[in-house]
Amino acid sequence: MSGAVTGSGEALLRVEGLKVHFPIRGGVFGRPKRWVHAVDDVSLSIRTGETVALVGESGCGKTTTGQAVLGMTTPSAGRVLFDGVDVHAAQGDERRMIRRDIQIIFQDPFASLNPNMKVGESIAEPLLIHTDMSAAARRTEAESLLERVGLRASHYDRLPDQFSGGQRQRIVIARALALRPRLIVCDEPVSALDVSVRSQIMNLLMELQAEFGLAYLFISHDLSVVRHLSDSVAVMYLGHIVEEGPSEAVFFNPTHPYTEALLSAIPYPDPAYQATRRRIVLSGDLPDPSDPPAGCPFVSRCPIARGDCAAGPPALEPVAGAEPAHTVACFYRGKGGAAPAG
């Protein structure tokens, strides 16, 4: 696969009706009293070479979705299919295939490396676990990965505390690449980095994607980063996807009132332009996910909510007059005709 920038062909990853509910224990017998609806009916698909971004505010369920894709969290309902194989039911060879083919990069490059292990050994560790490569071959491979991510082969023997935040994130990326995965779940991979380092890492992720035909599930709360990297975007709110579509469609034709508010809240780095923008300021916070509102998840903060919005949750449906891949979950927006103003 060379230079696959946009996805092609069949879905590599398919998430179908995923729900993850965590119990909040209480009472004398420790039986669950309530449930946190961390992920509530999420579906998405990612093709080879494609980047699908999950965006939304803190606590909306992005990380939990990513962990379910990795098989680290058991779904309460729904399925995760990787290359046709159910990630949570896979056994034997299929399970080993999945553990090699799906990797993760976390937000915090300080916490995700063992401080007492040489960075080269951290990178080679997956090779030790999953392959029968010799020690010498593993070292050679780790050294070439170090060079591929912009470090030096001679860095192999150093400990993590001798590297800056950006360099550590390069090391984490090298480790994620070691098994030549097909999908990487990137959970806020640049959020902890300084601006100048952030652009270096974003470029590296894009270059590696083209070189290895990688697919990314890219989790971020930073919409400008997402705009830059992704082919398509899913906007999450309180465990639900409220809008989804090709990156251009979602950013230039935001249809859900929440997407609109999110985009309008990002300050643009140009004072003259920023002064002319209309900002939709939402009131209130994300509702408690163990006590979600009945009906539309956004109803408590929605500037255009009406009485019937609380009746039942709106389904994700194609935006009228837009590309079929652009979908929105709102009773009033994207239905064609005159949309109510915010």
Added chain:
Amino acid sequence: MSVTARAPTEEAPLTVRDLSVHIEGAPVVDGVTLDVRAGETVALVGESGCGKSMTALAVMGLLPPAAHVDGGTIRINGSDTTRQAEHAMQRLRGDKIAMIFQEPVSSLNPLMRVGAQIVEALLSHRRIDQQAARRAAIEMIDRVGIPDPETRFRQYPFELSGGMCQRVMIAIALICEPAILIADEPTTALDVTIQAQILDLMRALTDETGTALLLITHDMGVVADMADRVAVMYAGRIVETAPARALFARQRHPYTRLLLGTIPKVEGQGRTLLPTIEGVVPDMRELPVGCRFHPRCPLAGPRCRQEAPPLAAAPDDPAHESACWFADRVGEIA
């Protein structure tokens, strides 16, 4: 846009001249000069470790024990605080000058209800009765955008989310309507929709009460949204300062230009490589000789490796200063 200089002859509430601070021999703040006038917002920007927080903490008189002021003067509302006793500084803090700290949760008292912490901040500087203080605190909790303020008033910090704790910190800083507010990355930990609420609140404060705001951030979007003037720091020094619009329109230091270029923009083109700044921020213990930016600068010449450039005004704009030998050529950098 907020009011700029009220009366140009009146001294700014905050003036910092040639401030230097060292930690274990490293000059973490090196000759910083800043004014923040009444009603004005000055943004202090720069990458991690460049000395923004140390500058702010020096102004507050709250430097960590390892840090020492080498020289310079800090004047708050006309009095030189570098020569004042600690108890005088204590009286000013929270009253005339307040700060919103970078780590919100650790700066609240975990054993005290949040309402009581706001009331205490008010009562330690104002002679009003408990009931009035309580009403003012609840109103402030509401103004920082926390729903259901009466309930929140009675809760402990652990019962609030990180974003709410940050807003409680902001309420404590604002409750006495300080003449000077230093906000150190006040919204970095918050979601953009909450950030928008907090920025609105700070804007109202500078506009309505004439508070001088020193806003520390690394987010150029926030700078564009809030600042009247900007000071860019690199490795302990201010390398460029200008009115915000002038700075975004034209940069006179290569670092500022490159920094602005590296920012991904929501309304920009997707799926393209971003410009980057080569290399890394220098270690404050092993600073390069001459201009501290020279190892990463595309314009660097022999002079840059020997002599540190002073902060100098642009020939056509006295309000636009930069520390670069080749300030006129910065536009050549793509």
